[in-house]
Amino acid sequence: MLGLMSNKNLLISSLIEHSSEYHADTEIVHRVSNGNIEKTNYKETNIRIRRLASALTRMGIKLGDRLGTIAWSNLRHLELYYGISGIGAICHTINPRLFKEQLIFIINDAQNKILFVDLDFIELISEISNEIPTVETIILLCAEKELTKLHKIKQKVLAYESLIENNQTLDKWPDFDERTASSLCYTSGTTGNPKGVLYSHRSTMIHTLAAANPDALDISSTDVIMPIAPMFHANAWGIPYIANMVGAKLVLPGRHLDGESVYNILDKEEVTFTAAVPTIWLMLFEYLDKKNKKLKFLKRCVIGGSACPKFMIEDFHKKYGVEVIHAWGMTETSPLGTVNKPLRKHSSLSQEQKYNLAIKQGRPMYGVKIKITNDDGEALPHDGKAFGNLWVKGPWICSGYLNMTNSDVHDENEWFLTGDVASIDQDGYMLITDRVKDVIKSGGEWISSIQIENIAAGHKKVSEAAVIGVKHKKWDERPLLLIVKAENVKKDEILDFLKDKIAKWWMPDDIIFVEELPHTATGKIRKVELKKTYQNYFVNPHKESDEN
């Protein structure tokens, strides 16, 4: 017998219908590329989104068409998230920091018909304009009068504001199957080509419902929320969707993400909740320290994308009164998989024990399941000690990649192999020890690069640290520690600092001080590049040492 309840499809358009009706005058604030801050609200934004949807429908855009965006986190990008998906087309967010070859690959793989491009990326789009044959129209995210210098764009070029101004609004959002694809985001492709992760309305809506909960990101209508995690990667961690669901004031920071700019907007807009990778917070901390500033309004801060070092959790709490929510996820997981929130029983822990718990990547949100296996696929115990290959499954975890029929990372029971190595404790708290390709294999045993670098990053004279496995005659690989100094420091000081914090055989064989570390388009340390640079360092140290 079937239940007698509404079968209404879970569609992304329902989020803006809700916010414009029940949170109409709640503000949306965004910073444009010249640094100015502009303000609107949910009601006005919904009107613009309906006009955009109507314009796209008139242009002949249909269910399943892929429309790309190359844009910062700003109002027009938010409108595109909803306007494109709302009519059943697919909003393909493209990361402008990818290599040119990768951009060309993903635009062609996705067969984008239209690209919506921020003016800051005109140069970029001109350079690849000849190599993206499926793209018929480029819509620049600007007013008609700003369409001055078109460079060498071969496609038809329109101004976004003319679309919005010249069209009637859509009367009613169309209804369709909730399993319809809604948006598309490619993985960064550190090895091989990027892979297309295709989200559906259903997966996005369930992820949104789950992510706002108190035991996940804990966002409500009383918050002022600002995703720093960009809208061009992994849905800005779902925050643009949650914003409309709960009706929180939304702040979109645009392109300026240096310490001073982030501080100014946090302070001016009274942001209570934000989210970003650790590198963003390093820049903010540096600015706060230098200017002796406090964070008056910020209450919670989600950190993910890379492991959050303990010192960051401590500093946020002790110096600024901000609770860090450490989370783990991937493009393939929409992206939230696990979130670190303490349980009731943890209230009696000492502060130090609480920090030690907070460095774990957290427990699965409702809907997500995780497990670890050895290389033969046998399940490993959840005892907080055993570590192995991490698998994940759930309604917002990908079941395949766009245009790829064979996947060696999906099994027949819907488990997805993440490429991460982790342990899981009795309460389900997961600790990522490494990515499989970064783990250091020394004399048949595994050394966690993440753990060493996070401890090293906690030294006050260290600004950033990376640990890589480097070829070694006797042990196969040994750890090499690369450090960006915050102030003058000697190797011995660092080694002393590490001594009682890690096993003896985990101690790096050497330390190299570097000016900076290379980062990927999503803010992670580019270890592939470091490994290549230092591959023979322990075999032939003099050639490759930068400085000592």
Ligand code: ADP
């Ligand atoms: P890519 O950069 O390849 O596109 P994603 O942005 O999807 O990948 O990043 C996913 C990966 O980022 C995870 O598989 C994991 O290795 C890493 N990651 C994400 N969050 C954390 C975290 N909190 N701690 C450690 N690693 C993390």
